[in-house]
Amino acid sequence: MESVIQTIAIYAIPLIFAITLHEAAHGYVARMFGDNTAYAAGRVTLNPIKHIDPIGTLLVPAVILLTSKLFGFGGLLFGWAKPVPVDFGRLRRPKRDMLWVAAAGPGINLVMAIIWAVSLKLMIATSMTEEFFMAMAVAGIQVNLMLMALNLLPIPPLDGGRIVFSLLPDKLAYQYSRIEPYGMVILVVLLVTNLLTFLVSPILGVGDAIIKLFL
Numbered sequence: 001m002e003s004v005i006q007t008i009a010i011y012a013i014p015l016i017f018a019i020t021l022h023e024a025a026h027g028y029v030a031r032m033f034g035d036n037t038a039y040a041a042g043r044v045t046l047n048p049i050k051h052i053d054p055i056g057t058l059l060v061p062a063v064i065l066l067t068s069k070l071f072g073f074g075g076l077l078f079g080w081a082k083p084v085p086v087d088f089g090r091l092r093r094p095k096r097d098m099l100w101v102a103a104a105g106p107g108i109n110l111v112m113a114i115i116w117a118v119s120l121k122l123m124i125a126t127s128m129t130e131e132f133f134m135a136m137a138v139a140g141i142q143v144n145l146m147l148m149a150l151n152l153l154p155i156p157p158l159d160g161g162r163i164v165f166s167l168l169p170d171k172l173a174y175q176y177s178r179i180e181p182y183g184m185v186i187l188v189v190l191l192v193t194n195l196l197t198f199l200v201s202p203i204l205g206v207g208d209a210i211i212k213l214f215l
Contacts (some may be wrong), residue, residue, distance in 0.1 A: 013140075019080060022151070095170075116140030156179055161176075
C-alpha cells in the first residue's frame with residue numbers, strides 16, 4: 001500500500017498541472033485572439049482548482065495508476081480537466097485563429113516537459129538526488145509528452161483535429177469536421193486495438209531518450 005500511495009504522490013503534481021495548464025492555455029490564447037469567454041468565466045488562471053474535474057483529473061488517472069501498480073503493467077495515462085469554454089465565432093479570424101488556440105494546449109505541455117527535464121538535470125548537477133523528487137521530474141516529462149502526443153492526434157475534437165481543420169481549405173474542412181461526433185469512438189477503438197500506443201510512441205520515445213540521457 002505504501003508504494004501505491006507513493007506512486008500517486010509522485011504523479012499528482014505533474015498530472016494536475018499538465019492537465020489544468022493545458023486548458024488554461026487554450027483560454028489565454030483565445031483571449032489574445034478576441035474571445036473573452038474563458039476569461040469572463042474565470043478560467044484563464046494558473047489556479048488548478050478552477051480547472052480540476054473530480055472524475056477526469058483525479059479519479060480516472062488514480063485508477064489507471066493503481067491498476068498499473070497492482071497488476072504490474074504500464075500503459076497510457078488518461079485524464080482531462082473541465083473544458084475551457086471557447087467561442088470560436090468570437091475570434092477575429094475564426095478559422096485561422098482556431099489553429100493557435102488549439103495548439104496552445106499541447107504547446108504548454110511541451111514547455112512543461114522541458115521544465116521538468118531541466119529540473120531533473122539541475123538535481124543531478126547539484127547532487128540533489130532525492131529519489132522522490134527525481135521520480136516526480138521523470139513523471140513530469142512522461143505525463144506532459146503523453147498528453148501532448150494524444151492531443152495532437154488529428155481526430156476532432158482533439159487539438160490536432162482543430163489544427164487540421166484550420167489548415168484545410170474551407171470545403172475540405174467542412175467535410176473533415178463531420179468526423180467530430182465520432183471522434184471519441186475512434187479514440188476508444190484505437191485504444192482497445194493498441195494502435196493508440198503505436199501512434200503516440202514516437203513522441204514518448206523522445207521522452208524516454210531524454211530521461212536515459214540524464215540518468
